[in-house]
Amino acid sequence: MNRSTAINATDAISTYILAKDGNRPQLMKHAFAGDCELEMVVKTDAVSFPSSAKGLEQITEVLITSFGAQYENIRTFCLSRPNSDSPSHFRCDWLVGMSARQGGAVRVGCGHYGWYFGSDDGRVKKLAIDIEVMCVLPLEESEPIMQWLAALPYPWCSDIQVCESIPAIDALRPIESFLRPREKNGAALV
Template sequence: MITLQKSIEIYIRAKDGNRPFLITDAFTADAELTMQVNTSEISFPATVKGAKAISTVLVSEFAQRYENVYTFCIGDPPAAGSSFSCDWLVCMSEKSTGLARVGFGRYDWLAAENSGQVRQLRITIEEMTTLPQDAVEPILRWADALPYPWCPREQVGGRAPEIPAIDRIRAALA
């Protein structure tokens, strides 16, 4: 049995590193993903069922569009237990255009009691901002300097580039 913390870390590693084979380590075979997207800047299906389908949507298809992905869970890792919620921050670039992307939202995790694997994940995307190519390097350098994948809330603003959209996101996560 693994812990919910370990399952979350495996998911982040799978998604950010384009490692779809890892999703079956983190999610139960019959896991369910629901997504609430509160922005028109990105789209995902509202519901995805099964670890293989989740891997396709959140890893394989995602990696076709994005690279240099850093996903942070904001705050401390979960203590023992089968449920956990946290804010998240993502920084990345678009493969086809070279534009920067920064977004944030919320994760709500529910693990299977017998395995620690994720059986339900709700992802809320509050904002996904597209920025020009000249913002990619400062954003990725900021992301690279943050603790990964668990970033204390008070460190999110550290060394952040002075870009109005980033200021807005930092304020929302404060």
Template sequence: MKNASKAIESYIFGKDGNRPDLLQHAFSPDATLNVLVQTNTILFPPNVQGREAIAEVLVRSFSLQYENVYTFCFGAPPEPEANVHKCKWLVGMSTKATGELRVGCGEYHWVFSPQSGLAIQLSITIEHMLECPSQHMRKIMDWLQGRSYPWCESTDMLDSAPPLTCLQPVLVYVAA
């Protein structure tokens, strides 16, 4: 049964929770991932082909470095039968090695198979990936954990954000 919002949720829950098996409910076997990174604080390959390779990059390798991952998609989820969906996103996480926090934002552009409803292409733009000191862990995690997950209104995210200088570029992007 086609369900674009469930496909996106499977991706979010799989990536954030280190559950690569969930990507079978998100991507077609031959799906394509394109990543445009606009910052030098995080690296991803620009093109990845196939669900297993996407799982390797976005879940397995990612989870070696990061934990406490929360990804939010702004706005309403797509209709179940949607063939495309575009939304801004925000992610917060901690680095396993140092406890340093990362807060990033950008845009997702999804293309779904009209037959299966699974993603055949995901384009991710990473506009910002900010580094915040580990001393802000509790404030940032409380902020993220108090939001509707994974679908959230940007106004809720902005209105509840802790007053930390390290978050400003992300908040400005989300507000635009």
């Protein structure tokens, strides 16, 4: 695919996930515009990222190169799909699991993606990432977590599929609480 080829929203998101999870920075130019922007809101101390980045090179460094240097066995899931091929904006929840290259601790996190697409070629013009929850578990917990993540439909999955098969590990309860529909948590819908 060359830079002038248009891409639809689903393919742009899938290409980003493939680039991030597989540590393939060369794929980012197929999904993101050259003048793209990144905004991040991190609501946990378990992981750190800069609050913003501008331009394809800087965003690729933050989301792919630096991230891939710290983590491996990365599996990212978008928990809904765009309703059309070319929306101007799409928001979805996400789930990620990975292990640290140093020490092997497992991290499982979730939050929201806000995707903004260019009208000219469909590439991502802006990505807003909210990291709501990030659970850090010891290496001993990695096998059931990695088996769970490997069994989920990738990279598109539903929160229901995630919660139906989540391992019964107390440290994952914040993930389950975030992803369970509000009525299943006993909270009143407003």
